[in-house]
Structures are given as structure tokens and as C-alpha cells.
Amino acid sequence: MIDAIAPEAALGFASVLPTVADATLAPALVETFLTRYAYATVFVLLSVGLYMMIASPNLVKKVIGMNLFQTAVFLFFVAAAYVEGGVSPVVPQDSTPGELAVASPLPHVIVLTAIVVGISLTAVALALIVRIYTEYGTMNEGTLREVRVDE
Numbered sequence: 001m002i003d004a005i006a007p008e009a010a011l012g013f014a015s016v017l018p019t020v021a022d023a024t025l026a027p028a029l030v031e032t033f034l035t036r037y038a039y040a041t042v043f044v045l046l047s048v049g050l051y052m053m054i055a056s057p058n059l060v061k062k063v064i065g066m067n068l069f070q071t072a073v074f075l076f077f078v079a080a081a082y083v084e085g086g087v088s089p090v091v092p093q094d095s096t097p098g099e100l101a102v103a104s105p106l107p108h109v110i111v112l113t114a115i116v117v118g119i120s121l122t123a124v125a126l127a128l129i130v131r132i133y134t135e136y137g138t139m140n141e142g143t144l145r146e147v148r149v150d151e
Contacts, residue, residue, distance in 0.1 A: 038079035045072035057141040059132065063125045070118045074111045081107035 033040065045068050052065025086103035133139055136147050 038075060038082075042072045042076045042079065045069070045075065059129045059139045059141065060126075062141075063122060063129070066125070067118065067122060070114070074114060077107040077111050 049065045049067070049069030049072060052068065053062050056062055056065065081104055083101050083103045086101045089102045089105050092100075129139060132144065136144060138144060138147075
């Protein structure tokens with residue numbers, strides 16, 4: 001009697017194994033991943049930047065991680081604002097209404113402002129690191145904590 005049932009169904013994990021319908025789903029998943037590669041890049045940059053900020057004891061590497069993280073946020077805004085076949089929001093005189101695909105300029109303006117803020121933040125952080133290094137002679141976070149406890 002047990003010979004009539006497929007071995008994977010008898011073990012209870014038949015739904016986990018790929019079927020014929022899943023074989024047609026795989027190219028669709030690959031196509032979806034390839035068309036949305038910007039979001040995958042955003043995820044990778046976010047992960048690497050966050051890891052550098054948390055795991056690295058060196059203050060300069062933390063600033064580099066912060067810059068990677070903010071670059072990922074900028075890329076996310078630009079990728080989200082992308083319009084297939086879109087043009088700049090300057091409307092030509094000979095266009096017909098309803099046929100012109102226009103990209104929203106707001107995310108781009110926000111990203112430009114954020115780039116300026118990010119550069120300023122990086123400059124202040126690096127200036128503070130230089131000041132810390134001249135005062136304590138180290139850029140290691142653990143050593144700075146030991147020095148502060150001793151004071």
C-alpha cells in the first residue's frame with residue numbers, strides 16, 4: 001500500500017519539492033530580479049554600510065560605512081522615482097496631453113539636498129576624528145572607552 005504513494009508525499013514534504021508549475025516560475029523570478037537590480041544593490045549597500053558602522057572599531061571605517069548607507073538611501077530614492085520612458089518635467093510645446101511620461105523631480109531634488117547634507121556631515125565627522133586622534137592618539141573605539149574610564 002505504501003508503494004503507491006510517492007516517497008516525498010509519504011514523508012510529508014511533497015509541497016516543498018519543486019513541481020512543473022514551479023519550473024515556469026523560476027524564469028519569472030530571475031526576470032523580476034534582473035529588472036529590479038537597483039533594489040538589490042540598495043540592499044547590499046545598506047547591509048555593508050550598517051555592518052561597517054556596527055562591527056568596525058575604527059572611527060574612520062564607521063564614517064565610510066555611514067557614507068555607504070546614505071548612498072544606498074540616495075540610490076533607493078532615484079530608483080523609486082524612475083519612470084520607464086520618462087522625460088524631464090519640462091513640457092515641450094508640441095506634446096499631446098496624456099501621452100507624455102514625466103518623471104517626478106521631487107526625489108531628485110531631495111537627493112541633491114541630502115548629498116550636500118551628507119558631505120557636510122562627513123566633513124564634521126572627519127574633523128572630530130582628527131581632533132580625537134590628536135587628543136588621545138588613537139581612532140579605536142575600544143581604546144577610547146578605556147582612556148575615558150581611566151580619566
